[in-house]
Amino acid sequence: MIDLDELVNNDGSEQSREIFWNQDLYQLEIERVFGRCWLFLTHESLVPNYGDFVTSRMAEDEIIVCRQKDDSIRAFINSCTHRGNQVCHAESGNARAFICNYHGWAFGTDGALVDIPLEQRCHAQVNKEDCGLPQVRVESYRGFLYGCFDADAPSLEEYLGEFGWLLDTWMIGAGNGAELLGPPSKSILDCNWKVPAENFVGDAYHVGWTHAAALEVMGGELAGLAGNRADMPFDDMGKQFTTRHGHGFGVINNAATSIQVDRADYDKFIAEQLPKVAENLGEARANLFNGHWNSTLFPNNSFLYGTNTFKVWHPRGPHQIEVWTWTLVHKDMDLDLRKKIQKGAAFSFGTAGTLEADDGENMMTCTYSNRGSVTRRGTIRSTMGLNHEGPHPDYPGIVGASFIGETSYRGFYRFYKEMLKAENWYAIRDKDDSWDSTFENRDFWKNHPTAS
Ligand code: FES
Ligand SMILES: [Fe+2]
Incomplete structure (x- = not known):
């Protein structure tokens, strides 16, 4: 079995290559990461009425999410x-019951077992109360629904912690917040989650490198990055953030809609919303509202705000994932703008x-x-921007000086290792006050006030 101390180094800047391949490690991840973290299920607006349901997944467990009476x-x-x-093979719909198509056991919309065919003659010994579908914790953050298998895990709000404050930038925004357009598109990719x-x-x-050709075609603010022609990194163009529990994102300032092809109406929408966002949430988050974000909510829920793709990477063994993709929109957007954004998101980050x-x-x-x-004996690294990061006067968490850096990689892998090593959530809570101690340059922002 793998030595977990060897898997990721202390500050999260180096990982064993086993993290992308090892079968035993994958089983431990399923148990200790996916078995204990909050995992994205769906958005409340996709199950608006009594009996509305979607089927989802938490790692490799199949889940039904259903609106109650x-x-x-x-x-x-x-x-x-x-x-x-x-018991349910549909991806979504409205149901009064879920009836198993093998022998006909019927479960209510709350998962309780309500009917057994030929019960008295064939199954009198079954106590129906003991045979409901096992319930999973489900909580909402601003309408975004997450599930958790671990009764000892903190609430979703605590799990998000300071990241919730950052998410509020667009989850509250000008007041009415955001939602997802479904159903999600689904595809298979042969990679580790x-x-x-x-x-x-x-x-x-x-x-600038991987997407050089696409950036040339799309134009906009990011076209200058194509082929890494520009002088990088840009200390004054954005930042990276990591917070407790491995969540993180990078933001490129004033570039929210830069990957949208048909963007004029979206630009107008953002310009109209910005003063209200500043009034609601302050200048620091208004600046983020106007930026483009790349983000992962630990462990496997990623999104691009501005491009507005919202994804879950469902693991299917160590070397394959199922990618589910929704489109993120603000509730204040009209139908026309929603359609444009959905089209743009499909063009850039659809299947x-x-x-x-x-x-x-x-x-x-x-x-x-x-x-x-032999390859697997080696290590891979995420050292970019090391020590060019620290507590920031305006933002929570650890903030890196450039959007091109690996601050949030280090936060992600530090917490990944912590989850794998911890016996339970109590051991994780014990480190709440010292989680950021490996980010050593505490005075970085004090010494670089102009970069902020
Ligand atoms: S397996 Fe579902 S009713 Fe038998
Ligand atoms: Fe990419």
């Missing part, structure tokens, strides 16, 4: 307690999106190069 939301395991058949998760949490470095395709090949080879047993 009292308007609350429940989530339960989509596997019949008789012989294990999937952490390759796209780390890419979205903090990789602006690859944009066959120009930028999605660019990334896919890298994701696969970053994974599969490690099938070589």
